Amino acid sequence: xxxxxxxxxxxxxxxxxLALSMALAGSYVALSKPLVAALPVFLLAWLRFxxxxxxxxxxxxKPADEAPMTRSTKQLLFxxxxxxxxxxxxxxxxxxxxxxxxxxGVIMAAIPAVVALMSWVFLKETIGPRIxxxxxxxxxxxxxxxxxxxxxxxxxxxxxxxxxxxxxxGNLLVFGAxxxxxxxxxxxxxxxxxxxxxRISAIINLCGFLLMTPxxxxxxxxxxFAAVHLASWLLLVFYALAASVWTxxxxxxxxxxxxxxxxxxxxxxxxxxxxxxxxxxLGETLGAMQVLAFAIALLGVLLATLPGRQAxxxxxxxx
Numbered sequence: 001x002x003x004x005x006x007x008x009x010x011x012x013x014x015x016x017x018l019a020l021s022m023a024l025a026g027s028y029v030a031l032s033k034p035l036v037a038a039l040p041v042f043l044l045a046w047l048r049f050x051x052x053x054x055x056x057x058x059x060x061x062k063p064a065d066e067a068p069m070t071r072s073t074k075q076l077l078f079x080x081x082x083x084x085x086x087x088x089x090x091x092x093x094x095x096x097x098x099x100x101x102x103x104x105g106v107i108m109a110a111i112p113a114v115v116a117l118m119s120w121v122f123l124k125e126t127i128g129p130r131i132x133x134x135x136x137x138x139x140x141x142x143x144x145x146x147x148x149x150x151x152x153x154x155x156x157x158x159x160x161x162x163x164x165x166x167x168x169x170g171n172l173l174v175f176g177a178x179x180x181x182x183x184x185x186x187x188x189x190x191x192x193x194x195x196x197x198x199r200i201s202a203i204i205n206l207c208g209f210l211l212m213t214p215x216x217x218x219x220x221x222x223x224x225f226a227a228v229h230l231a232s233w234l235l236l237v238f239y240a241l242a243a244s245v246w247t248x249x250x251x252x253x254x255x256x257x258x259x260x261x262x263x264x265x266x267x268x269x270x271x272x273x274x275x276x277x278x279x280x281x282l283g284e285t286l287g288a289m290q291v292l293a294f295a296i297a298l299l300g301v302l303l304a305t306l307p308g309r310q311a312x313x314x315x316x317x318x319x
Contacts, residue, residue, distance in 0.1 A: 017254030019269055021247045026273025028242045029092065029108060030101035033282060035239060036093050038232040043223055045089040046216025047236060049209035052244025059202035066196060073194050076187055077203050084184030085208030092177035098170025101278030102286060102294075107174045109271035109297035110138035114182040122186055130303050137300030142175065144293035201248050271298065 035044055062068075069077075096104050113134040120126070191200055275294060278284040286294075 014254040017250045021250035021254065022269035023273040024242045024250070025247050026105065026108075026270040026275075027277050028239050028247075029096065029104055029270070030274045030277035030282065031235060032093055032239060033096045033101050033278075035232065035235055036097040038228055039236070040219045040223060041090065041093045041097065042212065042215040043219040044093060044236070045086075046209065046212040046220070048089070048240040048243060049085070049205055049212055051237060051240035052205045053202070053209050055241060055245050056198075056202040056205060059198040060206065062199065063196060066199070067194070069195065073191065076191055077195070077200070078207060080184060080187045080191060080200070081204035081207035082211065083180045083187070085204055086211045088177050088180035088184065089208070089212070091173045091180060095170045095173030095177060099167045099174060100284050101282055102275045102284050102290060103167070103171055104174045105271040105274030105278065106290065106294045106297050107142055107171060107178060108274060109294070109300065110142060110175070110178050111181055111185075111270070113138040113300050113303075114178055115185045118182045118186050134300040134303035137296050137303060141293045141297030141300065142171075144289055144296065197248065201244070205244050 032044075039047070092104075113131070116131045117135050188200070195203070271294070275286075279286060
C-alpha cells in the first residue's frame with residue numbers, strides 16, 4: 001500500500017522539533033559545567049531526577065491498551081536506568097567539571113558511531129563500510145583531542161601540567177558517558193515495542209532518582225544550600241526539564257512525521273550546540289587541533305546518519 005508523505009508544512013515543523021531537541025541536548029551538556037561548579041555532582045544529579053520525576057508524574061500510569069510488563073522488560077528498564085541515567089549522569093557531570101564544554105562536544109559527536117558499533121556487536125545488525133568509516137572518524141577525532149597541545153604549549157609549570165592531566169581524565173569520563181548513552185540506545189530498541197516512550201522515560205527517571213537518593217541525601221546533609229545563587233537554581237530547573245522531559249517530547253513528536261534516516265541527521269546538532277554554548281556563553285576558546293578534531297568527528301556523525309541505501313538506526317536523545 002502506498003503511504004503518502006507528510007505535507008511540506010508538517011515536515012518542516014517536524015524538522016524544527018528534531019533540531020530543537022538536539023540543540024537542547026547539547027546546551028544542557030554544556031551548561032552542566034557551571035552547575036557542577038555550584039552544586040556537588042551527586043546532589044545535582046539527584047535534584048535533576050527529582051525535578052524530572054515531578055514533571056513526568058502523570059507519565060507513570062499504565063495506558064489501558066498496554067500489556068503488563070514481563071520480568072525481562074522490568075530487568076531491561078532497570079539496566080536502561082542504571083546505565084543511561086545513573087552512570088551517564090555521574091560520568092558526564094564529573095567529566096564536564098574537569099574538561100571544557102567544547103571538548104565534551106567533540107567527544108559526544110561519537111555517539112551515533114558508537115551506537116552503530118554496539119548494535120553490530122549486541123544486536124547482530126549489519127553495518128556497511130560507511131558506518132565503519134564513521135567509527136574511524138570518531139576514533140580519530142577523539143584521538144586528536146587527546147593529543148591536542150591546546151593549552152599545553154603554555155604549560156610551563158607543574159600546576160598547568162596538573163590541569164592537563166585533569167582535562168584528560170575529564171575527557172575519559174565524557175567518553176564513558178558516550179558508552180552509557182550507546183547502551184541506553186541499544187537497550188531502548190528492545191523496550192519501545194513493549195512500553196510507551198513516555199512511560200519508559202518516567203520509569204527510568206524514577207529508577208535513577210532511587211539509585212541516586214543515598215548519595216544525594218548524604219551530600220545534601222553536608223551542603224550549604226544558602227550559598228547557591230538564584231541563577232544556579234533556575235539553571236538547574238532548565239537542566240532537569242531539558243534532560244528529562246523536553247528533549248524526549250520534541251524528538252518523539254518530530255520523528256512521527258519524518259523518515260528515520262532523515263531524523264538521524266539532526267543528531268549532528270548535539271555536539272555543535274554543546275560547542276557553541278561553550279564558546280558563546282561560557283567564554284571558552286577553540287584551538288586549531290580542537291577545530292580539526294571537531295570537524296573530523298562531525299564528518300563521522302554525518303557518515304553515520306545521512307540516508308543511504310539502508311536507513312541507519314536513529315539515536316534517541318538521552319533522558
